[in-house]
Amino acid sequence: MTRAPEIPEESLSFRIAVLVALMTSGCAALQQGVGSPIVWAVVLIGYPLAFFVAYATRHRRPPLLRFIVTAGAVLVLMMFTASISGQALSGFASLQVPLAEVFLWLLLLHGIDSPSRRGLLIALLSSVVLIAVAGVLSLTMAIVPYLVVWAIAAVAALVLAQRSALALLPDLAARTPRARQRAAAGSLTAVLAIVLVMAVVGAALFMFAPVAGTDRALTFPAELPQAESVPVLGGLANPSLGSSDPTLPAQPGQRKSRASFGYFGFSNQLDTATRGRPDNTLVMRVRASAPDYWRAQSFDRWDGRVWTASRTRPTVIRGSQPIPIPPAPDDGPPFGSVGTDQLVQTYYVERTGPNAIFAAATPAKLFFSDRIVFQMPDGSLRAGVQLDAGSVYTVVSQRRLVTVDALRASDPVHAPDQIQRLYASPPVTTARVRDLATAITAGASTNYDKIVALENWMGAHTKYTLNIPPLPPGKDAVDQFLFVDHRGFCEQIGTSLVVMLRALGIPARLTVGYATGERNPFTGLYEVRAKDAHAWAEVYFPGVGWQGFDPTAHVPLAGDSSIDAAGTGALAYLSARISIPPWAPIVVAVLALAIAMAVLGRFVIRRRSRRRDRVEPSWAATRLARLEALGAHRGRARSPGETTPEYAQALARLDPLAQSHLLDIARILDAVMFSPVPERAEDRAVVDEALDDLAERWRGVRDAPERVLVGS
């Protein structure tokens, strides 16, 4: 079967709209790191040239052109094969960029071979694919301008394609040049209207659309811009602290305070006497389908002021992607009383930070570009290389679906000895702290209820603030916080909870990491800033495992938390970033009023114009209708196939005495209705008089319907 030859597309505006959509989506993809400078040239110069060639040769396709396109396609596919054959591929993530690059090349060839509407529509749909690729790769809001331009161009292309298809049909009514101008202006109006409606409908859909990434199974990106080893393999290095690293020897007269965006907690020790204010620096983005705390490490030893990790010897884990993470010694026996689910998190490092590999509890698999990582006894992970800006890694965590009931049901008697010894031994603190802990939890029956009681007490009697006085030398930090200052931030609050729990014999530790961060509803990423650095308590529940508790913020329980819609928090996110001047509402209100008045005015003018132009039924039509009404009343309705004279004759057979009237009416109406000459006044008078007579004559008379004898 041969395919019908394609009709060349004549609409230049349609072609240009498709080109703009294609170039915009191509640039959006290139902006996300797809392709080399040559591909930029392909998109910015090659595409317009290809479209020009296609337009110029739309009526006559030189055979050489087809050969060039075919040979080009073969060449591009060979280039693609060569480019991926030398790389170590790790799933779809590593193929995304090469595939997108090949697609950009193929679209150049397709552009040359697009003389018809079909080819242009394929190019338009390809632009959807490209913008989707850009969307997959985009981590920031930088894609927004591309998206806006692409949407306008794509809508314009669809509108113009529809107009172009209609242009092949004959016009029902001859169109004047002015009408053609109006139609062109109408296309522009339609595009603007559709874009406006699309923005409204799209925003509404976004509010209810499912969140991205809950079924993640396709991409597990991992990338290291430069694999520079850390000074001590298995040790923790935190270049973000700079000279203010507390582990470095202090200079004489130097006071420990934050001099950078880095957090002191990502170190071998955490000195709670250190004061400072974290800044707003974006340190990393996390792609995850659910919020969680991104753990770095935990501390087990407390001396009344400084937390340290008592065991610094890591376990080396080697493996290819993904690197399996075994259970850590401090995790205790496998938890069995609660279910688990997988939480896939991809970390995009924005600023060079510690070599701690952040992960939601409890990491099970790691997609990382280095073959060696280190696991500490508490389960925290460290890289053997520096994690510079641009580093990407993905962690698959096995999350316990913890609920309050499961925590209450946990049996505290069966905590392993090692955990009990390391994390529940009597802490270094004052007696009144121990007494306070006992007093607060006197009425609580389970460990969970004791934790809640302590959290509630601290919530009622202490205040969260970053502005707290320095810790006096020799003072116990927890005692100072609970009985003297009553003010503190996460370190004081978390430490106090851990110390009081240990005083009660409950295994607990202080964990540091980052809080969830603010979710960007558009990228779907959590934007983690320096100020999100956090310390919180983790409590061991036999049968459940370690569970985080944070009196300063709500720690999500994995079994209870989820985000239902993609647009959750979108308005808050935007309003926090868009500063609205005080005069803006007034201007918007005035503009809205003006638009409303203009629309209303146009509506009123049109309505009046329509009333003025409304075609009234002709005199003959009204009189014929009256005759039909009279005839129907007389018992003889007009048949569908009956002409006026035939109908008049039929009525005359019913009432022969009215024959002359009926024939007069039929003759005049028939002549008037089918004659370009307007009716005369005397004709009107004759018909009206005859109809009046008939009305008078037939008043109250109703005959049986006329019967026609077969064969008569």
Place this chain on the structure above:
Amino acid sequence: MRSRLPAPASLSRPGIVLAAVAAALYVIARSTGAGWDIVILCAISAILVIGATWPGIALLGVGASARTPQDATVGRLLPVTIELTGRARGLRVRVSTDPASTSDWSRADAPCTGETTLVPTVRGVFSGLLVEVRSSSPLGLVAWRRRIRVQALRPLEVAPRPLAVRYEPVRGADHEANARPRASSSGHEETRGVREYVDGDPIRLVHWPATARTGAVMVRELEGPQRPRLLVVVDLRGHEPDAETAASRAAGLALAALASGTRVDLATVEPGCARNGPVQSPLEIGRRLARAVPGAPSSGPVGPGVEVRHVRAGGLA
């Protein structure tokens, strides 16, 4: 004018592909966690929603009326004037008398008035026309249609396409004898009476004195000196294709007879009654046969010298 509410008619190929792309985007977004793909998915979904509803909403306000000549013939172009009311752009319009007789699509922006043509393929009397207005504007993704039945002021009468039939009038002795005394001295036709003008009558037959007297256009009824008579009895009972062929044959026979100077009577059956009467013009032949329906025709009492021919759905008798 009766019109149905707009209904979706078809999903265009770009619409199908765009819907498939949206589905693929959903899967990709769910599998990769790409938030921007949800944004793009919402934009594409919005385009699909607009493309699927806008044409239907636009068609809600569109009305139509149509005018045709009263007479048409199967297989010959019939001009139809269509008037569209309301406000909508990018419409496709076509008109039909029956499902088989449909005009080609024309494009229109309502309101407008214009002419299109259709070729009737079925004989009969049609009290109305079906105007179909389609729109997939502005995005061309989903096409909606609205079918508007337009009641004609006068019914459209579609005559059968006449078949080429050779006719030689029979000139028997009786006929000669009857005809001779009526011949005028000049040997030409003579006036038997006057009657009201019907479409198709030659202008030369207008009888001006009678027209002036009655006020209606009157024409002379002629009776020639040697004018034979033919009664065509049309029986359309039988299978429909055969019946239509019979109607075409009857038309061809009557026209050939009329052209040969024969006085022609047609015996047909019209809805509700049998009809037997003279036809004096091609137009009248067409109308009578347009109205003819299957049934037993009555040839009535046949006078001397009248040739009777039966045209049946089975063939010419």
